[in-house]
Amino acid sequence: MADDTPPFRYTATLADDIELRWQDWWDEHGTFETPNPTGPLGDAATTQARGEKLFVLDMFPYPSGTGLHVGHPLGFIGTDVFARFKRMTGHNVLHTMGFDAFGLPAEQFAVETGQHPAITTDENVATYRRQLRRLGLAHDPRRGVSTTDPAYYRWTQWIFNQIFNAWYDAEADRARPIAELIAEFESGTRAVPDGRAWSALSPGEQADIVNDHRLAYVSEAPVNWCPGLGTVVANEEVTADGRSDRGNFPVFKRNMRQWMMRITAYADRLIDDLDVLDWSDAIKTMQRNWIGKSHGADVDFQVTTTSGDAATITVFTTRPDTLFGASFMVLSPEHPLVGELTTPEQATIVADYQQAAAAKKDVDRQDETREKTGVFTGSYATNPINGEVIPVWIADYVLMGYGTGAIMAVPCGDARDFEFARTFGLPIPAIQQPPDAWFEAHEIAPTLDTEQWPEAFVGDAPYVQSSNDTLDLNGITTKDEGIALVNAWLESHESGQATITYKLRDWLFSRQRYWGEPFPIVYDSDGRPHSLPDDMLPVELPETDSFSPRTFEPDDEFSNPESPLDRLEWWVDVELDLGDGVQRYRRDTNVMPQWAGSCWYELRYLDPTNENRFVGAEVEEYWMGPRTDQRPDHPGGVDLYVGGVEHAVLHLLYARFWHKVLFDLGHLTSKEPYARLFNQGYVQAAAYQDERGIYVDATKVDGNPDDGFTLDGRPVSREWGKMGKSLKNAVSPDDMYAEYGADTLRLYEMATGPLDASRPWETRDVVGMYRFLQRLWRNLVDEDSGDLVVVDTPADDDTITLLHRTIDVVRTEMDALRFNTAIAKLIELNNHVTKLDATPREIAEPMVLMLAPLVPHVAEELWAKLGHDDTLTYEGFPTADPARLIDDTVEVPVQINGKLRSRIVVATDADQATIEAAALADDAVVTALAGGAPKKVIVVPRRMVNVVV
RNA sequence: GCAGAGGUGGCGGAGUGGUUAACGCGCUGGGCUGAGGGCCCAGUCCUUAGUGGAUCGCAGGUUCGAAUCCUGUCCUCUGCACCA
Incomplete structure (x- = not known):
């Protein structure tokens, strides 16, 4: 920095000073401590005064050994902005953060460094806390639990x-x-x-x-x-x-x-x-897919073992209606009946196949591109619905771990069975009449001769060749009806029953x-x-x-x-x-x-110091009880839960399960832990690989997309990936604090796109938000003296109107977590103020308050300079005057044949006839009409006029 | 293969029937400043320069009017995948 930088310019140095000072101030004053209605952190009066409760939650961070990179806090900043906004609109907001510090990676990190995991975990947590505190997150520090704390895992146990x-x-x-x-x-x-x-x-x-x-x-x-x-x-x-x-x-x-x-x-x-x-x-x-619920039926097929005993093979099928088309059976090679069903002639080939299947890695067994394999056991089973005798095969595409480990094969209606039947020359009886369109698509004439079918037909179509003495499906067209009839038949003939299976174990x-x-x-x-x-x-x-x-x-x-x-x-x-x-x-x-620790942490946040109960009953009901005032079927739980999609089945399923158990046992009033879930995007960054395909340190790479990228003169290739250690493309927030300050980093992360979108990180773009804050600062503060330059004279009408329109949009957008568009509006307002001779206080104050959730430090500093001696955390968010949202006059575009040709200014409440008359009097329209009459005139009041000639 | 999401300037993204392209980055020119940096102004699809034309993956369609609605198609991302 040169010597002549004005002493009170908003630089990284000044930002650093402001930010550290306010972070200390907040801590000293307990600004973000949130009261409970009762219990150890109870303060009924303050709870009441703060307003409606709101529980905002980030997914439990795991403190890794490498510290934070700028991708981690994307969601944390988002929830912080939202929580701060909600505090200013009359809510008692609970927002805090603890650490999920047990687990494999902590232990692996400890093994690598030779340090006890308790020590490394403490260090990692300390690093995270420091980096997060530096971001200015408005968390209640009293509630930041750690899963490794015996006082915490006492309750996990x-x-x-x-x-x-x-x-x-x-x-x-x-x-x-x-x-x-x-x-x-x-x-x-x-x-x-x-x-x-x-x-x-x-x-x-x-x-x-x-x-x-x-x-x-x-x-x-x-x-x-x-x-x-x-x-x-x-x-x-x-x-x-x-x-x-x-x-x-x-x-x-x-x-x-x-x-x-x-x-x-x-x-x-x-x-x-x-x-x-x-x-x-x-x-x-x-x-739903993970739980994998499927409705179907267990169907019993009678077989005779090689020793002459009667046995039953039970299969699970989701399509019992296709039982008439079952022309063979396939057992998993591991199926317990395989031994008893294998005839001496087939013994060797079956044993070989079983051995080969067992030796196969799961990877190979799941490779769907390979040929269908399988061998005949030599035995036959009886199809219960039509008495047909059908061969029993074994094949490794049937898995022991799902259903019963045995299937009935209906090759005409199942792609895998079809392929298997074709491969081994097994019969493929047709039991449905596919629609003509299906045959057309396959360029064959409609036929029930499956020899001509190129593949199985899967779908709803009338059944054919599907009847016995006591059941007739022929002519029925929907599979639901077919399934119901067959299930009833199976149950009445004691050959099976309707059943449900799950993929979930x-x-x-x-x-x-x-x-x-x-x-x-x-x-x-x-x-x-x-x-x-x-x-x-x-x-x-x-x-x-x-x-x-x-x-x-x-x-x-x-x-x-x-x-x-x-x-x-x-x-x-x-x-x-x-x-x-x-x-x-x-x-x-x-x-x-x-x-385990993350299955219930949100509950401990509520009442972290309660030594008698994992969470006080009234405290839980206050923060997480069902909000039937919002909708009758509200299950209760966290009001807003923000995190990445990677926990879709693991954490979210386990936590829901624990919560439901605790609910059943009467410990909770909420039946779900997370009422609303919002999936944030990821921060991606350029990653570079050298000729060997090894990732190289992204910060050391030179070049650009046009001329190529190099490291130490050697070419490297660029790709985009999730920021992190493995791609060597992490950017530390510490660097951003040093170069621009935390407020700029917060603003940049929120401005680059909607919260649920992934976005590329571009360090060089950060400067845009830095400049915005500098302009904001300069609009209120003299860079040479540090004095406030705000004037108490009233703002002009256009500026007041713009202010109220900004308030209106910013409120809506922040409430909907669309911070990028709220920021755009605030930049517009600030750019407008830049052009004024002086900044009126009546604009400056609401502008600072609107920015406070996004850039809390600089907002607090400006708020103090504006003469206020307390934090703005609980100030009311500005409210738009509805009268200011509508102008007296409005500019209306005039189109001729749908093309924009002119604009007219009319009264906002002008009726159609008035607008039409004004449009027809417009020079461009007069010229276009050339004395003729318009074919048609479309008038949308306040939006546009279209003249068709 | 199945399911879901999505394709908008050089880039990130606004806009989801009515003035297309908010806001930011980058780039170009000019001004202020001792250079750098910074700030301010203008511009950044084509253009014979016109109050001209084109344009929102591509091709059709609906409409007075389409980035926006419909159909088809291509591509990208995510999830699932021999699940019976």
């Missing part, structure tokens, strides 16, 4: 116990305390599964039955074992190509004894309640890692789990230096998980009195997955 000590009553369609289940067994109102009397069971047998009902249960089941991570992971954490979400290691299906959460009990409610959520259809669709909840919440569970000498009572919580994570998990070669499928906690014999072995006198127990050595 308490919630686990609630889930453990609950079961799902399918009849009541809700979770209930496990004690009520035991009471039902004891009283005999609920029958014991094997029919014996409850009192006849040993205590151990009783415990096993009860444990089988719990919402959190230990089970030996196929799980995703990831040797590269040394832990099992949930289905949701496995990518489509069978690798781990974190680390991209191979994942293997293995039977292991693990903790599961019975999320499947909630499948229907998780789908149905999507209807009452204000979420995007895209996210709702993703959740129970949630695998345990991890063999160190950096997570320990389970509040111990095992007795029989190996049965017991939850620890409240007064033994929290179960603190034990101190140890050996926090690294045992990991394996990523493809070492048959390795076994070893939890770091297993090694801590002093901690694992305990003597406790759980009611039956002091006994020895072994602690559970798993830890919870990272999702």
